[in-house]
Amino acid sequence: MIAVGVTVERAELGHYRHSTTEAVRRFQEARGLIATGVCDRTTWSALVEAGYRLGDRLLYLRSPMLRGDDVLDLQGGLDSLGFDTGRIDGIFGPQTADAVVQFQRNIGLTTDAVCGPEVCAALARLGGRTTTMGAASVRERERLQAAPARLAGRRVVVGQPGGLDALAASMGRLLQEHGATIALLQHPDASVQAREANAFAADAFVGLDVTDGVVTRVAYYETPGFRSTGGAHLADLVRANLTVRAGLVCADPAGLRLPLLRETRMPAVVVMLGPPSQVVEHSGRVAAALVRAIKDWVASPVPDA
Numbered sequence: 001m002i003a004v005g006v007t008v009e010r011a012e013l014g015h016y017r018h019s020t021t022e023a024v025r026r027f028q029e030a031r032g033l034i035a036t037g038v039c040d041r042t043t044w045s046a047l048v049e050a051g052y053r054l055g056d057r058l059l060y061l062r063s064p065m066l067r068g069d070d071v072l073d074l075q076g077g078l079d080s081l082g083f084d085t086g087r088i089d090g091i092f093g094p095q096t097a098d099a100v101v102q103f104q105r106n107i108g109l110t111t112d113a114v115c116g117p118e119v120c121a122a123l124a125r126l127g128g129r130t131t132t133m134g135a136a137s138v139r140e141r142e143r144l145q146a147a148p149a150r151l152a153g154r155r156v157v158v159g160q161p162g163g164l165d166a167l168a169a170s171m172g173r174l175l176q177e178h179g180a181t182i183a184l185l186q187h188p189d190a191s192v193q194a195r196e197a198n199a200f201a202a203d204a205f206v207g208l209d210v211t212d213g214v215v216t217r218v219a220y221y222e223t224p225g226f227r228s229t230g231g232a233h234l235a236d237l238v239r240a241n242l243t244v245r246a247g248l249v250c251a252d253p254a255g256l257r258l259p260l261l262r263e264t265r266m267p268a269v270v271v272m273l274g275p276p277s278q279v280v281e282h283s284g285r286v287a288a289a290l291v292r293a294i295k296d297w298v299a300s301p302v303p304d305a
Contacts (some may be wrong), residue, residue, distance in 0.1 A: 016183045030273030032222065032257035040207040042046055044257055049090060054123075059098040059115035066117040071096070074115050074228035076225040077123040078103055079136050082185060088136050088226035089262050100175060136226050144267070144301035147203065151298045152179030159260070168281075170287035178295060194263035204234065204297065205268035206290060207260050210276050216248045219263060222255025229302050236303075237293040245289035247283055247285040248273070267301070 021037040026094050031046045039047075045067075052068035059074060061064055072090035077084055078099045086095035097113040104111045107122050121241040148154070156175055158168045165186065172182045179208050180257045183200045185193045190207070211217065218238050220231030235253035253269075271290070273279045280288055 006121055007111055011139070028184045030225070032161065032255065034256075034258070037183075041147065046257075055117065055120045059092050059100075060113060061092060061094060061234045063121075072223065072225075074100075074119075074123070078125070078163060079128060079225065082135055084139065086225060087140075087228075087265065089221075090223070095107075137229055140267075141229045141302050142240070145296075145303065149299050151295050153181070154203045154298055155181045155183070155201060156294060157185060157202040157205045158196040158208065159184045159187075159189045159205065159281040161190075161198065162186055163218040164210065165210045167283050167287055170284065171206070171291055174287060174291040175294065178291075189264055190258065190260035194260050197268075198263075198265050201274075202264075202266050204230075204265050204294060205260075206234075206238075206294065207268065209268040209270065209272045210279060211274040213274045214249060216242055216250045216274050218242075218250065218253045219258060219272070220253060220270065221257065221258040221264075223262075224259050227255060228261075229265055230297075232268055233301060233303050234260075234267055234293065235269045237296050238290060240298070241289040241293040242286065245292060246285040247282070248286070267294075 016039075019079050024039050024043065025035045025037040027047070027050075028037075028043055031043075031050070033043060033046060049068040052070040053069065054070040054073040054077075056070055059071060060255070067090055068201060071092045072088060074092075075085040075088045075090070075096055077246075078096075081103070083093065083103050085099040086093065096122040100115055100119065101111045101113045102111075103109075103122070104119065107126075109118055118277065129156065152158070158171050158175075159179065160168050168184050174181050174186050175249055183197070187193050189195075193207070216239075218235045220235040221228040222232070239250040243250050258270055260270055273286065
């Protein structure tokens with residue numbers, strides 16, 4: 001924790017007590033994770049990734065894919081110069097490798113798709129990384145605006161970790177009635193859901209979960225330098241429809257870096273429904289509200305400029 005700029009009381013070093021819990025919570029908030037104060041697998045992975053700086057290691061395409069803040073900085077730098085890395089997600093995938101090759105070709109370097117000292121130096125010389133929204137966000141907006149403005153024929157995934165089968169099935173039936181092609185995913189591992197949604201080539205992903213709180217929360221993907229315009233707009237529509245049509249109290253949507261949001265390639269939202277008793281009692285209205293939000297989003301997938 002100290003290595004990534006979050007400190008704990010020295011007297012607590014070696015012990016997981018109040019100061020450590022608060023430090024973990026602050027780190028989670030800064031990284032766009034759910035702030036529980038518990039160092040779970042997602043938080044530990046984020047801690048490891050936060051320790052990398054661009055130039056610390058060679059970056060290249062491999063399996064499993066390299067992840068880290070150095071990859072995020074590389075993608076942000078390339079994106080700011082107009083090279084298409086796909087989503088800025090801190091994961092060195094095929095699109096990032098292609099962007100490195102294009103960058104190398106443009107500046108006269110060997111096109112080996114490896115980000116080493118020469119690529120890092122060239123990025124720093126040409127402008128490096130920007131934290132403003134760059135070309136990736138613009139490309140997503142253009143891609144969504146070019147898609148058909150109807151639900152018929154669109155591919156939608158409804159995912160959940162377990163326990164929400166009835167709600168997901170109700171959504172599936174309603175979406176199919178509108179002509180959509182549906183995939184219902186159930187798995188406790190969000191990364192597994194994301195891989196299956198990507199393989200399905202979905203147009204949109206709605207992840208369901210339940211919170212013990214009295215307020216429903218909706219999240220979309222956002223990281224420094226990239227905000228999913230389509231995901232953010234879908235989150236706004238989900239919040240509005242759940243409030244008006246299902247009577248749920250909803251917080252303002254938040255841009256987070258949860259694994260499911262980060263690893264899906266399409267606009268996605270995670271809906272953390274609460275309170276559980278109200279969700280169960282009004283599950284039909286909740287399903288109808290979520291489907292209406294998807295229908296509204298397909299008709300207008302990005303907010304007016």
